[in-house]
Amino acid sequence: MSFDADVIIVGGGLAGLSAAITAVKEGLSVIVIERGEYSGAKNVSGGRMYIHALQQLIPDALERAPLERPITKETFVFYCSDDKKLTLSFEEKGKKNSYSVLRAKFDQWLAKEAESLGVLISYSTLLTGARREGNGIVIETNRGELRAPLVIEADGVTAPLSRFLGLRRMEPKYYMLGVKEVLNIKPEGDEGEAVTIVGLTKGYKGGVFTYTNKDTISFGFTLKVDSLYNSDKPSHQLIEEIREKLGLKGEILEYSAHLIPYFGYENLPKLYDANIMVTGDAAGLLYEDGFVIRGMDMAIGSGMIAGKAAKKIKDLGDYTKTDIYYEMLKESFVLKDLENAWRSFKVLEADEKIYSSYPDFICSALSKLFSVDSNGRQRPLKVLLSSAKEKGVSVTEALKDIMEMVL
Amino acid sequence: MMVELLKRLGLNKYNVDPKPHIEVDENICIKCKEKFCIRVCPAGTYEALPDGRIVVHYERCLECGAALVACPYGSIKFRFPENGISYRYG
Numbered sequence: 457m458s459f460d461a462d463v464i465i466v467g468g469g470l471a472g473l474s475a476a477i478t479a480v481k482e483g484l485s486v487i488v489i490e491r492g493e494y495s496g497a498k499n500v501s502g503g504r505m506y507i508h509a510l511q512q513l514i515p516d517a518l519e520r521a522p523l524e525r526p527i528t529k530e531t532f533v534f535y536c537s538d539d540k541k542l543t544l545s546f547e548e549k550g551k552k553n554s555y556s557v558l559r560a561k562f563d564q565w566l567a568k569e570a571e572s573l574g575v576l577i578s579y580s581t582l583l584t585g586a587r588r589e590g591n592g593i594v595i596e597t598n599r600g601e602l603r604a605p606l607v608i609e610a611d612g613v614t615a616p617l618s619r620f621l622g623l624r625r626m627e628p629k630y631y632m633l634g635v636k637e638v639l640n641i642k643p644e645g646d647e648g649e650a651v652t653i654v655g656l657t658k659g660y661k662g663g664v665f666t667y668t669n670k671d672t673i674s675f676g677f678t679l680k681v682d683s684l685y686n687s688d689k690p691s692h693q694l695i696e697e698i699r700e701k702l703g704l705k706g707e708i709l710e711y712s713a714h715l716i717p718y719f720g721y722e723n724l725p726k727l728y729d730a731n732i733m734v735t736g737d738a739a740g741l742l743y744e745d746g747f748v749i750r751g752m753d754m755a756i757g758s759g760m761i762a763g764k765a766a767k768k769i770k771d772l773g774d775y776t777k778t779d780i781y782y783e784m785l786k787e788s789f790v791l792k793d794l795e796n797a798w799r800s801f802k803v804l805e806a807d808e809k810i811y812s813s814y815p816d817f818i819c820s821a822l823s824k825l826f827s828v829d830s831n832g833r834q835r836p837l838k839v840l841l842s843s844a845k846e847k848g849v850s851v852t853e854a855l856k857d858i859m860e861m862v863l
Numbered sequence: 864m865m866v867e868l869l870k871r872l873g874l875n876k877y878n879v880d881p882k883p884h885i886e887v888d889e890n891i892c893i894k895c896k897e898k899f900c901i902r903v904c905p906a907g908t909y910e911a912l913p914d915g916r917i918v919v920h921y922e923r924c925l926e927c928g929a930a931l932v933a934c935p936y937g938s939i940k941f942r943f944p945e946n947g948i949s950y951r952y953g
Contacts, residue, residue: 493878497949498926559953582945598945614928616943628932635905635927637871638952672952681932687902695905696865710952711871713905713927 461487463766464595464604466617468495468577469559470752471736471759472610473566474513476575478763479608484770487604488570489581489597496563498612500636500714501752503667503674504650505562506554509756509789514569522565523555524669525648535655536819549647556648556667556674557752558638583611586620591775593731605775606731608762610755613715613737615725623726628682630723630740632662632716635695636676641706643668655815656698660684661808664698675704678716716751717742720805721798727785730776733762743793745800746861757790800861814854817847868907872923878946883921885930891938892917903933924948 463479465472468490479486492498504527510517528551534542567577578599585596592605595617609617613631618624643649653664662679677698684691691713719725719740727734735741736755743750765781772780785791804810821843825836834842844851885908892898893915900909906923908930917938924930926948930941 499953560950626931684903685899690902691905692868713925715928
């Protein structure tokens with residue numbers, strides 16, 4: 457069989473473009489297919505990228521990339537019952553570790569970077585099927601077939617390539633739904649804030665977020681799909697009710713939605729198969745530990761590693777040896793961090809208490825600690841224990857959860 | 864002030880395919896009481912008729928992919944459209 461390129465990359469988002477840039481620099485021939493009319497046309501992100509991986513890919517990215525604002529303020533808001541609310545805020549002026557981004561702009565820029573290095577991106581090209589033939593893979597698209605000995609799958613959370621090849625079935629429990637509105641509210645100053653809001657979506661697993669962009673605010677929620685099954689209202693109504701409660705005025709500029717992979721380290725899908733390496737959201741590479749939630753640096757990191765692995769595999773002359781990619785991932789921050797986060801992830805994933813009774817318990821205790829009456833004050837520990845009892849929180853279980861989260 | 868769904872969808876840039884990219888199995892839907900799809904879909908793509916059938920407004924689709932996990936009974940056949948939505952912010 458004659459091949460069209462050394463590597464075909466399915467998907468021209470962060471993972472695919474990072475793989476393409478890396479593979480081209482390694483001297484491989486690459487074709488990227490992208491179903492959008494431009495890169496980023498089909499992408500939605502909450503809005504924050506930790507930029508270490510981008511800086512590995514493009515060393516002077518900070519000067520050139522269309523990033524929105526550096527996130528220098530982290531705020532957590534816990535809504536409790538009876539109009540109580542707890543807010544925690546941490547500020548670090550001048551910090552340049554993560555930035556808000558808008559993907560339509562960002563991915564188009566990264567695609568231009570890739571194209572200037574000689575990467576061929578075929579836009580408006582939709583994967584319609586895939587099959588194994590000879591020593592390679594045939595990629596079927598609305599514009600005809602492409603053949604390569606090696607394919608990098610970077611087609612996003614729904615992983616169509618893996619599904620076409622029978623490598624994956626999607627299960628609701630491994631996905632969250634993100635629904636987002638970009639609001640025409642111009643934030644003050646030059647630096648940005650990330651706000652995580654818990655307790656506004658009682659009965660669902662997940663939370664609400666806002667990020668400040670240059671001239672707008674990204675607002676939305678991420679909720680487990682299976683917790684939406686029992687919702688008393690559709691997701692498109694829920695988002696508006698939450699916006700009302702938060703008092704976010706401003707005109708809506710865009711309404712968007714996307715699935716989010718929510719596997720966790722020990723439930724990750726198949727990351728490679730003969731002739732195939734799976735990257736980014738398609739590989740389920742979402743990290744969450746209670747402080748940080750990240751997918752975009754994971755996408756860039758896994759894409760770069762796939763690009764490097766492609767060269768090694770080509771040099772070996774055996775395109776079934778994609779386990780090389782997996783071994784490299786295990787040595788990198790991608791799988792190391794995911795493995796490290798697993799215990800925290802499990803608590804966050806399994807535990808509805810995190811989103812309702814724990815905040816209620818803390819709010820109730822704080823309410824008492826900040827009140828004075830004629831019955832006499834009690835020691836803080838006693839206040840905590842009585843509030844726990846009141847809100848049905850088992851102190852032993854809570855301590856166990858805390859230990860799981862921090863150890 | 865709540866902004867109606869159709870007004871929000873109207874802000875987006877769509878290039879709707881002539882043929883639908885989503886289909887449902889009428890035999891499954893007519894017997895389905897829960898209609899999870901209506902609660903999950905952020906685009907209001909699925910509308911229940913009084914007789915239990917589901918009308919698919921595929922032109923509203925935000926291509927989030929939730930359709931692939933929205934129906935535990937396997938009624939929804941979803942593939943990505945050739946054209947569809949182009950996000951301008953993302």
